[in-house]
Amino acid sequence: MKKTFRFKIVDILLILMIILPFVCGMVLRVLTKPASEGISISGAMIFWPNKCDPGSATEFHLSEATVNSWLMIVAITGVALYLTHGIRRGVKCRRTLVAEWIVEKTDALVAQNMGPLFREYSPFVASIMGLSAFSSLSSLVGIFPATSDFSTVFGWALLVFVLITYYKLKGGAWNYIKGYFEPIPFFAPLNVIGEIATPISMSFRHYGNILSGSVISALIASALGGLSRSLLGAIPVVGKIPLLQVGLPAVLSVYFDVFSGCLQAFIFAMLTMLNISGGFPEELFNKRQEKKAERRLKKAGGAN
Amino acid sequence: MSQIAIAIVLGCCALGAGVAMIAGIGPGIGEGQAVAKACEAIGRQPEAKSEVTSTMIMGCAIAETTGIYALVIAILLIFVAPGSFAAIVKSF
Numbered sequence: 188m189k190k191t192f193r194f195k196i197v198d199i200l201l202i203l204m205i206i207l208p209f210v211c212g213m214v215l216r217v218l219t220k221p222a223s224e225g226i227s228i229s230g231a232m233i234f235w236p237n238k239c240d241p242g243s244a245t246e247f248h249l250s251e252a253t254v255n256s257w258l259m260i261v262a263i264t265g266v267a268l269y270l271t272h273g274i275r276r277g278v279k280c281r282r283t284l285v286a287e288w289i290v291e292k293t294d295a296l297v298a299q300n301m302g303p304l305f306r307e308y309s310p311f312v313a314s315i316m317g318l319s320a321f322s323s324l325s326s327l328v329g330i331f332p333a334t335s336d337f338s339t340v341f342g343w344a345l346l347v348f349v350l351i352t353y354y355k356l357k358g359g360a361w362n363y364i365k366g367y368f369e370p371i372p373f374f375a376p377l378n379v380i381g382e383i384a385t386p387i388s389m390s391f392r393h394y395g396n397i398l399s400g401s402v403i404s405a406l407i408a409s410a411l412g413g414l415s416r417s418l419l420g421a422i423p424v425v426g427k428i429p430l431l432q433v434g435l436p437a438v439l440s441v442y443f444d445v446f447s448g449c450l451q452a453f454i455f456a457m458l459t460m461l462n463i464s465g466g467f468p469e470e471l472f473n474k475r476q477e478k479k480a481e482r483r484l485k486k487a488g489g490a491n
Numbered sequence: 492m493s494q495i496a497i498a499i500v501l502g503c504c505a506l507g508a509g510v511a512m513i514a515g516i517g518p519g520i521g522e523g524q525a526v527a528k529a530c531e532a533i534g535r536q537p538e539a540k541s542e543v544t545s546t547m548i549m550g551c552a553i554a555e556t557t558g559i560y561a562l563v564i565a566i567l568l569i570f571v572a573p574g575s576f577a578a579i580v581k582s583f
Contacts, residue, residue, distance in 0.1 A: 388556050391556070391559050391560060391563055392555065392556055392559050395562045395566075398566065402566070454548065454549065457549055
């Protein structure tokens with residue numbers, strides 16, 4: 188099959204849609220980062236409004252993490268559109284195979300961990316995994332990773348918490364409330380704390396891992412810079428360049444950024460799946476469905 | 492006087508962060524044991540390698556939680572607490 192001119196133009200536009208967010212992020216970073224001596228560890232910058240108190244929760248502010256996660260959403264949308272652009276039945280090409288591989292892998296993962304009832308969850312799980320991986324890996328090109336801001340990850344964890352509660356309530360509201368007083372009523376406060384701890388521990392795990400990686404990288408880079416300044420500082424021209432900073436931070440970044448980022452994305456998605464399907468009371472739900480069906484039958488019989 | 496107070500606050504924040512990270516011992520031992528057992532399991536049943544590995548990674552992630560809590564407390568103590576504590580001291 189020959190590619191038409193229009194197809195190629197759309198292809199190029201979609202590739203630009205993938206690449207441009209990263210370029211935008213880098214440009215924003217360069218433009219807004221305050222010039223500072225050496226390497227500094229700081230949280231997300233606040234773009235808008237210019238003067239605001241970061242501690243106040245009521246005031247809306249647009250932070251770097253928000254903007255970067257928007258950029259990542261655009262990039263992921265671009266990837267998805269690019270991979271599925273021009274898909275036709277029976278025609279196999281490289282990008283079709285890649286798209287099929289992604290869909291099949293996530294479907295298998297969801298089917299294995301959540302059971303057949305939750306099959307429609309694979310797009311949700313895949314998008315959470317993709318967004319997390321893209322956000323964490325975006326630190327490789329120098330963008331502030333959105334996942335090292337607690338608000339981003341806590342937002343995802345809250346979403347998962349809402350889903351967990353929704354599926355727990357499917358077993359009946361009374362059973363949900365009764366679940367807190369088991370095995371004995373004395374345990375009720377502990378059970379409530381355990382329920383609240385789920386989103387907090389999920390978000391802390393993701394955020395802590397990514398943030399600790401970037402903090403350790405920054406500390407090692409600045410330590411190597413100081414070491415090279417004190418060792419080679421006496422040499423006239425070479426002393427100005429922090430030579431010892433070459434190499435080692437990049438090797439450590441393979442673990443702290445690439446491996447840790449991908450692993451945390453996988454773990455977050457796994458925990459999402461396990462929590463949602465684990466909290467779902469299947470027996471109670473089936474019983475309720477049976478009862479409802481019986482009632483419906485009775486009603487239909489009464490009407491006749 | 493307030494300078495000395497702020498210095499004490501800063502020092503105590505750093506000390507507290509260091510003490511908080513003692514919690515790193517627990518997850519270290521726990522994850523080490525999990526990985527050791529996983530290695531044993533893979534040695535016994537090499538065909539179950541992928542399942543054992545994914546279960547081990549999940550277990551490690553959950554065992555890591557307490558360490559991550561300590562890390563978050565330490566990071567808060569280093570980056571967030573000194574500013575707010577110093578503001579409190581100054582307001583006296």
